[in-house]
Amino acid sequence: MRRRDFIQQLTAGSALTIGGLGLHSFTAPSKHTKITILHTNDVHSHIDPFGPDDGRNANKGGVARRASLIESIRKENPNTLLLDAGDIFQGTPYFNYYGGELEFKLMSMLKYDAATIGNHDFDNGIDGLYAQLPHAKFSMVSANYDFSNTVMDTHVKPYKVFKRAGIKIGVFGLGIKLKGLVEKSLSKETKYLDPIEISQDMSRILKTEEKCDLIICLSHLGYHYKNAPDIASDLNLAAATKDIDLIIGGHTHTFLKKPTVVKNMEGKNMLVNQVGAYGINLGRIDFYFDANKNKSADGTSIIV
Amino acid sequence: MRLTHLFFLLIFLILPSCKEQNQNLIKIEGKQIAITDTLSTHTDIESFIKPFRDKLEKDLDSVLAYSVKAYTKNDDELNTAIGNLMTDIIFSEANPIFNKRTGNNIDAVMLNHGGIRSMIPKGPITVRTAYEVMPFENKIVVVGLKGKNINDMVSYLVSGKRAHPFLGLKILLDQDYNLIKATINGENIDENKTYYVATNDYLYNNGDNMAFFKPSESFLNLDYKVRSAMIDYFKKVDTINPVRDDRFIRK
Numbered sequence: 297m298r299r300r301d302f303i304q305q306l307t308a309g310s311a312l313t314i315g316g317l318g319l320h321s322f323t324a325p326s327k328h329t330k331i332t333i334l335h336t337n338d339v340h341s342h343i344d345p346f347g348p349d350d351g352r353n354a355n356k357g358g359v360a361r362r363a364s365l366i367e368s369i370r371k372e373n374p375n376t377l378l379l380d381a382g383d384i385f386q387g388t389p390y391f392n393y394y395g396g397e398l399e400f401k402l403m404s405m406l407k408y409d410a411a412t413i414g415n416h417d418f419d420n421g422i423d424g425l426y427a428q429l430p431h432a433k434f435s436m437v438s439a440n441y442d443f444s445n446t447v448m449d450t451h452v453k454p455y456k457v458f459k460r461a462g463i464k465i466g467v468f469g470l471g472i473k474l475k476g477l478v479e480k481s482l483s484k485e486t487k488y489l490d491p492i493e494i495s496q497d498m499s500r501i502l503k504t505e506e507k508c509d510l511i512i513c514l515s516h517l518g519y520h521y522k523n524a525p526d527i528a529s530d531l532n533l534a535a536a537t538k539d540i541d542l543i544i545g546g547h548t549h550t551f552l553k554k555p556t557v558v559k560n561m562e563g564k565n566m567l568v569n570q571v572g573a574y575g576i577n578l579g580r581i582d583f584y585f586d587a588n589k590n591k592s593a594d595g596t597s598i599i600v
Numbered sequence: 601m602r603l604t605h606l607f608f609l610l611i612f613l614i615l616p617s618c619k620e621q622n623q624n625l626i627k628i629e630g631k632q633i634a635i636t637d638t639l640s641t642h643t644d645i646e647s648f649i650k651p652f653r654d655k656l657e658k659d660l661d662s663v664l665a666y667s668v669k670a671y672t673k674n675d676d677e678l679n680t681a682i683g684n685l686m687t688d689i690i691f692s693e694a695n696p697i698f699n700k701r702t703g704n705n706i707d708a709v710m711l712n713h714g715g716i717r718s719m720i721p722k723g724p725i726t727v728r729t730a731y732e733v734m735p736f737e738n739k740i741v742v743v744g745l746k747g748k749n750i751n752d753m754v755s756y757l758v759s760g761k762r763a764h765p766f767l768g769l770k771i772l773l774d775q776d777y778n779l780i781k782a783t784i785n786g787e788n789i790d791e792n793k794t795y796y797v798a799t800n801d802y803l804y805n806n807g808d809n810m811a812f813f814k815p816s817e818s819f820l821n822l823d824y825k826v827r828s829a830m831i832d833y834f835k836k837v838d839t840i841n842p843v844r845d846d847r848f849i850r851k
Contacts, residue, residue: 329623343649345637355637360649362635363642389656389731398652405645419737463623476805509623541625555630567630577632584627600630 329461329585331510332376334366337546338573339380340387340416341399346576356576359402365578366406373582375460378407379467381546382414382516385425387574395420400431408434410456412469412514413441414546415477422446422484437469437514440494445485455498463509463585466502470495470515472547473528491517491528492536499539510583513543519550519570530568534558542581545570554600555581565598660728664834667725668841673716673763678773678848682720682733683765685842686711686830690798691767693829694740697822698796706742707785707795708768710753712808715800716765725834734827738800744818747791752812754782754789757848764808766847768797773850780851794818800826 345358370376380403385396396417403411411434417425426447429436439454455468470491474483495513502508513533520531530545538560545568555569571577671682687709695706718732745753754771757764758779772780784795794817801821804813834840 328626344653345635357635358641360641360643360645361637361639363645364640365633365635367642386737389660390652393656393659394652398649402645402649405648510625541628552632554632567628569630569632571632576635578635580631580633582627582629583625584629585623586626587623596625596628598628598630600628 327587329463329587330373330375331460331463331465331583331585332369332373333379333512333542333544333579333581333583334369334376335379335381335544335569335571335579335581336362336575336577337381337516337544337570338383338414338549339399339575340383340573341385341391341396342388342574342576343390343398343402344388346574353574353576357574359406359575362575362578363406369580370407375463377409377458377460377465377467377512379512379514379544380408380411381514381544381570382412382469382471383416383546383573384411384414386416386419391419395424396428397431400428404431404433409458410435410437410467410469410514412436412516412546413438413452413471414516415472415474418474418478418482418486421482422448422486426451437467438471439468439498440489440491441471442487442489445487448486454494455502457502457506457508463583464507465510465512466498466506466508467512467514468495468498468502470513470517470533472516472518491515492533495533495537495540499537503539509585510542511540513540515543516546518548519545519552519568520548530570531556531558534560534566534568536561538562538564541566541583543568544579549573551577555579557598557600565596567598567600660731661726663724663726664730664831665725665837666839667720667722668839670719670722671842672719673713676763676844678761678763678850679765679844680763681842681844682716683711683713683763684767684845684847685720685840686716686733687765687767688842689829689833690740690826693832694742694798694822694824697824698742698798698820701820702742704796706768706798708750708797709766710797710799710803710810711765712803712810713762713764714808715802720840725840727831730827730830730834734830736802736826738802738826740798740822740824740826740829741801741804742796742798742818742820742822743804743813743816744794745797745813745816747789747793747795749812749816750784750789750795750797751782751791753797753810754779756810756812763848769847771848773848775850777850 343359346353384399385391435456436452438452443449458465474488502511518529520529521527530543550570551572555567557565558568560566569579571579690709771782803810
């Protein structure tokens with residue numbers, strides 16, 4: 297038993313003892329654990345807010361404002377993870393001038409926990425990405441890019457398991473097919489593996505081997521392709537897998553009014569979310585856990 | 601002492617029932633929070649960004665050349681001064697590189713109207729101007745095309761009726777936008793001859809439905825960004841004074 301859980305149970309047990317005859321069930325003092333997942337995607341080097349003349353994005357975005365928001369959410373709930381679904385690079389002269397150094401340094405200062413790799417993160421070549429890694433104090437996760445014959449070998453893990461308030465959270469990454477999007481001279485020997493098959497493996501490993509309570513996929517596959525519905529996308533991925541609780545998407549710069557509730561291959565509801573692009577939105581998903589077995593029969597309510 | 605024992609006994613009686621507890625997910629709440637100017641600016645982050653921004657702004661605002669007028673892509677129909685300038689830039693900056701690598705010369709340049717993303721204002725032209733007109737990272741490519749493809753390119757231009765910038769061709773239409781005559785470098789288009797057309801990688805890959813770039817006889821990516829060519833060009837010239845001409849007009 298994990299020490300922290302033991303202490304919590306000990307406290308619960310003694311409260312019960314003092315309370316007397318064990319009439320109170322475990323449900324009565326039910327202490328919820330809340331895990332907050334914050335996320336961005338396709339920020340594309342947008343460090344400064346848009347100016348007042350920038351059309352529909354006018355006065356939106358900005359890393360320094362996002363930092364204040366994240367800080368206040370962390371104060372409210374320290375059990376927070378901050379994630380990014382790729383395409384951190386390219387889009388403003390900050391990238392052309394500093395090669396991604398500032399993007400990674402700021403993400404580290406904002407205490408990002410993990411990010412996956414988007415197609416534009418190869419824009420200065422795989423060597424350009426590698427060169428910026430010392431500035432990233434967060435994990436790079438990608439399960440379907442095989443970097444073993446590149447400089448990135450060992451610097452990118454398929455997944456990472458985080459533990460917050462006794463809850464194990466498994467986060468794995470997925471990248472989009474490189475052919476047609478990224479020149480071979482940039483991605484070099486990076487191999488793209490089938491994201492659906494990889495995700496089936498990942499969810500099994502995270503569920504049964506790592507015993508995660510929560511499984512999150514950071515995906516740069518794209519939300520859905522109306523004109524090519526068979527292309528691997530977040531909605532297709534959701535329908536073809538199980539045990540994934542949340543897919544945080546990117547690439548298609550999809551602005552959703554609210555996270556999409558999707559049925560997985562077992563018919564269970566899960567969430568797919570994406571928050572547009574350029575850091576003009578922050579996604580927030582709160583997961584409430586109750587350490588009470590009886591309640592699981594009621595299922596999970598999803599409020600979006 | 602006895603009380604303590606009882607306490608532990610009770611705990612151990614209760615524990616087995618608790619031990620197998622799982623963390624059960626009971627509720628999920630999801631929302632999106634807009635990053636707007638109502639949020640405060642984090643001062644540490646802001647002061648960290650500032651030196652990076654200051655250096656960047658200084659460089660972006662450095663003056664490269666002067667423009668005698670303001671130019672937009674909507675100044676005229678079929679061909680515009682700003683579009684013609686863009687093709688001149690591609691030709692003059694890319695042809696020496698292409699010639700050095702292949703011994704051939706660029707016969708024509710083909711760009712797209714939508715690719716001009718901003719105007720060029722009257723007065724100083726800065727690095728920022730180049731970023732605004734060409735915010736994308738597209739690179740210059742030179743494609744060897746048979747005359748047949750050049751004819752397809754002419755058809756594309758004629759039916760599009762848009763001021764897609766090009767150089768090397770001359771296309772004359774009647775008042776109803778029907779083709780009267782098309783030439784390449786003053787000669788009729790030879791279906792069997794190979795012409796070297798400079799464009800960017802986006803258009804070569806069927807951007808703006810420019811299907812005539814394939815099949816091609818040859819392809820060379822110069823690994824030279826359109827924007828870099830603009831900056832290099834502006835550094836060389838003192839003043840720009842592009843004009844609309846008769847390369848694509850209605851008679």
